[in-house]
Amino acid sequence: MFSRHLAIIPLLCAALLASSKLLACPGADREALQWLDRMSHSLRKLSYHGVVTLRQGEELEVMQVWHSVDGSASSGHLARLTGQGGQVSRDDHPLECVHPGQQLLRVGEAMRDGECGLAELYRFSVIESRPVAGRDTVGILVEPRDMYRFGYRLAIDRETGLLLQSETLGNRDKPLENLAFTRVVYEAEQPHAGDAHVLHLAAHPHPRDVSVDFPVQRPWTVTWLPRGFTLTDAPARKSGRRSYTDGLAVFSVFLEDLDRDIRPGEGVVRRGSTTSYTRGRRLSERPVLITVVGEVPVNTARMVADTVRWVQ
Amino acid sequence: MSEKLRESLSALMDGEADELELQRVLASIDGDRNLRRAWSRYNAARAVMTGHAIGALELDISEKVSDAIRQQPLAEATAGGPGQRLLRPLASFAIAASVAVVVVLGGRQLAVVNSPGTLAEPVSVAARPSPVGVLNSLGATPVRASYGTQSLPGLQPATRSAYDELARQRMSRYMQQHAEHASLNSPQGLIPFARVTELRE
Secondary structure (H helix, E strand, O other), X not given: OHHHHHHHHHHHHHHHHHHHHHHHOXXXXXXXXXXXXXXXXXXXXXXXXEEEEEEEOOEEEEEEEEEEEEOOEEEEXXXXXXXXXXXXXXXEEEOOOOOHHHHHHOHXXXXXXXXXXXXXXXXXXXXXXXXXXXXXXXXXXXXXXXXXOOEEEEEEEOOOOOEEEEEEEOHHHOEEEEEEEEEEEOXXXXXXXXXXXXXXXXXXXXXXXXXXXXXXXXXXXXXOOOOOOEXXXXXXXXXXXXXXXXXXXXXXXXXXXXXXXXXXXXXEEEEOOEEEEEEEEEEOOEEEEEEEEEOOOHHHHHHHHXXXXXXX | OOHHHHHXXXXXXXXXXXXXXXXXXXXXXXXXXXXXXXXXXXHHHHHHHOOOOOXXXXXXXXXXXXHHHHHHHHHHHHHOOOOHHHHHHHHHHHHHHHHHHHHHHHHHHHHHHOOOOHXXXXXXXXXXXXXXXXXXXXXXXXXXXXXXXXXXXXXXOHHHHXXXXXXXXXXXXXXXXXXXXXXXXXXXXXXXXXXXXOOOO
8 A cells, every 4th residue: 555655656746847847838838739749740750642722912822742751761742833833852851850940849858858948939829720621620829929930820630730721920910821731631642743844852951961052251150049049050151041940930041242332221022921131231341231031020030130240 | 624623723713713613623633633734834824924934034024014003193193283294204204214224123133143053153252243233223213313303202212122122032042042941940841942932943
């Protein structure tokens, strides 16, 4: 009898420890975070194909996507059925290869390590959700805790954990962009690829590999980033590009050396959830053009562009 | 492909489809190779007709022309009085001039964007035309000169609009490089590539 009671103590301790960690991350909804964890694994490990629509204002892009897992690697394909009709392919991506953004999405792992991770940057809650592509879904409302990122309304397949719908919400929850499956089939057999006059083989930028997209003459850096953003790969010091992710949003900074002076100024273009912010300025007497492209608010792009510095 | 689907697809392309027809096409397109081909073919043809797939240069012109045309009634409305008729050709000239400026701007910028390999060579960084000259040429825009003391309604300050144009062109240039990273570091798989206006190999 006594020994049975003793056996319960470690279990109680574990439960208390787990709940204290959740308490340490205020506003963390355990159920929502579990779904997020499941989604991050499903995206990589499921075989499926379907049709996805991307709505940006009045514009509608339609694409066919498929994803298959074969042993220890996955392959993905996207065929755009509107506009130019190009296709993108990524073959033989090792399943054990986890990129920084995917790692950040695994909130459960972060919490087991005593960190709040994404739950520090966003508030996650389970909300009602309608079926998407005929599948029963769980709705997750993702609200940013600061002004440097957008919010999201996600719909995750209740049975498989696949992200079936993602709506990006701007200031005052204004919908900026909506991605949704209109049909999804879970099977390994893939539909035949149509003809494509442009087939892009997706690159595989990874923190293990030093990359140079295009060179600039001096090493440079970004001296301020919104909380939680981290580099997606390992750009060389003189590479003209840096990309950052917080697990949900990604933005890239591009620096161009100019050989002539530039009238200082800034320009912005927005399409859906994407911002392109361009700033012409002198950086230690050298004229440069800095561009931030990504799924972040204009203010974030401007603040990041402001803090670009040469490294001495 | 059934007759019903063909009708729905046709309505969709003409912008006359209702939500139900859209859903019908979208639900069938995954399993119907002929429908998919027809859809892609129609879309590619329409994209070429509207200048989307030919290149951003043509897109610049069509956008700017329509902007300029939208501004024309405003220009005429503010002109008023007996000089109105006299000013009308000036307004048209101003539109033509603003279009010409944009063509030059787009052309110079795109000459950089569209020449493959230039980005990979260190020497070409200094050699390629910088946007400075472009901004200056737009700063001395003939649109204002032709109006004399009349300012063209709705036009932003030259530098600001030139910078917005630069931001748009940089978006076209860099979106694909950005998508390489977004597709591996956000929960949407390859879908970020759908935000690239014109995919390159």
